[in-house]
Amino acid sequence: MRQLELYNSLNRKKEIFTPINEGHIGLYVCGPTVYSNVHLGNCRTFVSFDVIYRHLTYLGYKVRYVRNITDVGHLEGDADSGAEDKISKKARLEQLEPMEIVQTYTNGFHQIMDILNAKRPNIEPRATGHIVEQIEMVQEILDNGYAYEKNGSVYFDTLKLAQSGKGYGKLSGRVIEDLISESRDNLKNQSEKNHPSDFAIWIKAAPEHIMRWNSPWSVGFPGWHLECSVMSTKYLGKTFDIHGGGNDLKFPHHENEIAQNVGSCDCQPANYWLHTNMLLMNGKKMSKSDNNSITPQELFTGESEHTSKAYSPMVVRFFMLQSHYRSTLDLTDEGLIAAEKGYKRLMEAFKNLNGLTATATSSDSDLEKEIITLIEATHADMNDDFNTPKALARLFELVNKINGLKDGHLDIAHVSTSALDGLKSLFNDYIFDVFGLLDSTSDSGNGNGVLDGLMSLIIDIRKSARENKDWGTSDKIRDSLNELKIQLKDGKDGTSWTAD
Ligand SMILES: [Zn+2]
Known part of the structure; x- marks a missing residue:
């Protein structure tokens, strides 16, 4: 390596x-x-x-x-x-x-x-x-x-x-x-x-x-x-x-x-x-006085004139991974929309991958060789000064293979059990352990754990906004949750939530 x-x-x-x-x-x-x-x-x-x-x-x-x-x-x-x-x-x-x-x-x-x-x-x-x-x-x-x-x-x-x-x-x-x-x-x-x-x-x-x-x-x-x-x-x-x-x-x-x-x-x-390096927004330095800035909370709630919708924290994290840490990163609504698509596609592929089973004990097919080369290249990219965009691009080349195997375009008989196992560990290790993404695309397998976790974090943000008398942020959170048909209820023991 x-x-x-x-x-x-x-x-x-x-x-x-x-x-x-x-x-x-x-x-x-x-x-x-x-x-x-x-x-x-x-x-x-x-x-x-x-x-x-x-x-x-x-x-x-x-x-x-x-x-x-x-x-x-x-x-x-x-x-x-x-x-x-x-x-x-x-x-x-x-x-x-x-x-x-x-x-x-x-x-x-x-x-x-x-x-x-x-x-x-x-x-x-x-x-x-x-x-x-x-x-x-x-x-x-x-x-x-x-x-x-x-x-x-x-x-x-x-x-x-x-x-x-x-x-x-x-x-x-x-x-x-x-x-x-x-x-x-x-x-x-x-x-x-x-x-x-x-x-x-x-x-x-x-x-x-x-x-x-x-x-x-x-x-x-x-x-x-x-x-x-x-x-x-x-x-x-x-x-x-x-x-x-x-x-x-x-x-x-x-x-x-x-x-x-x-x-x-x-x-x-x-x-x-x-x-x-720096984070830019729409190609310019972020600056409150030039009305060219967005807070993390605004990004997560969608309450900003600079974005068309709310983005989940994991989409934001995925977006950040798409550029190298030594390059500037330009935050745009289009970029976030693309990141959301990419993030969902990666998580889907991960689920598809786990549904695949190989039976061949060995294979000298081109597909087998390509998979092994891409796995090695992903490790090499991360060892090359933590090149997350390149490593992600390799994963997406593998996403194409995984989806091809799932829909039958590619033949699973051409992939050995060891190559498929290697691919499964690569996706599991990189997506969750190295890139630090969580699966917030569905509740399957997690019960409502992810949603519960996110809601308690949002409630925490609102609580600290209120403690800071930042009524604008706290109202924004309540209103945008209402739009998602989620109601907050403030009680003696803290804030609870219900969804329609
Ligand atoms: Zn210091």
Whole structure:
């Protein structure tokens, strides 16, 4: 079988994957900042890494998957000082405790991930749960001479790191001179810094800042980039296998993460860096202000002017699988309609396949050879940097064979029992375990399990919308369920549903 190759953003090329410890993989993915509902673009990133995690597990690796929750330090506009913390700001506007904001949107994030059948990570650490370790890392960086303190804040000395020969800017391909000119305009706000590309690793809290901790330098809070350096080191070791995240995190977040790890222990955090590309809508960047955006909930309920109907979460997941994680994915109504057809066709074929029985103990027919070649090609495509669109295309070539065998165009006598068994395992393993799809096309075999599951998830979404006083979403859910002749009933023990 083809060896697993990954496109390593750090070296800008595909490389054969070699784990640090044979049979084991440490995987760290930057999680959400929980100050608002999860965006569909973020869903795409996390579904991509879910497939990557599932495939690595399928290959037999024991994967420790760590995905953090950012609940402090991520400032407005991704600034590293002089701006308000996103969670503090939301807490101030809503007159809630910051941890209420964090809990609400963490719950919402989990619900959407569950609906999309993305597996939970093995460890989901929070930045506020690791303040002590972050203070320790700031101290290590200071002790090694790669940071300096000014008026209670601590800044990372990027110039010193660059001049030490250890490098700064490799991941994002930026050179320090570019950074100087880019940020010269912003220097007015960054007067504490020795150099414009330096960044804060500890920030002294302004009097109105509510999230604050004692430290040797000031009462303050950690810089946004620090948590990922600290938590990946704590749970996966100083150098681990794979670090992932959205493309938009390459700079400054991941670049600064590398700088911090090099600055504290003189080691590269990850051997392989994987980055997912953007989700577009109708060929353009999603943007609320341009009225070119859709929420996951709107996609599932059909209550958006951008779509003609509701799409099940599994259709959305299938749609995402149709493009490679490093390519942009353009969300369109036509694309979703096509994905719905494709998804149904795949699930039908799976049922047809399970109804087939072969009796030939061996066969040297062309059909037999084609089936075996396609099975091998599917594995090879997934080992080629997780090429889900290519692997799906192979499955659809096999769907044609399966349907031909079912309707008698092709002769089952030309297929051996071992080839048919191989085909059955391939479909079962890839559809459900690797691609993570569920069969939501019918209730057969599942009783009403899938429908019950989906309804309880929809009720959960509505509940959290109501808790957030998002009456628009909660009304939309009720109204569109009514159109499907499903009634919700709110009672003392929660919400129940009935269907006509
Ligand atoms: Zn991160």
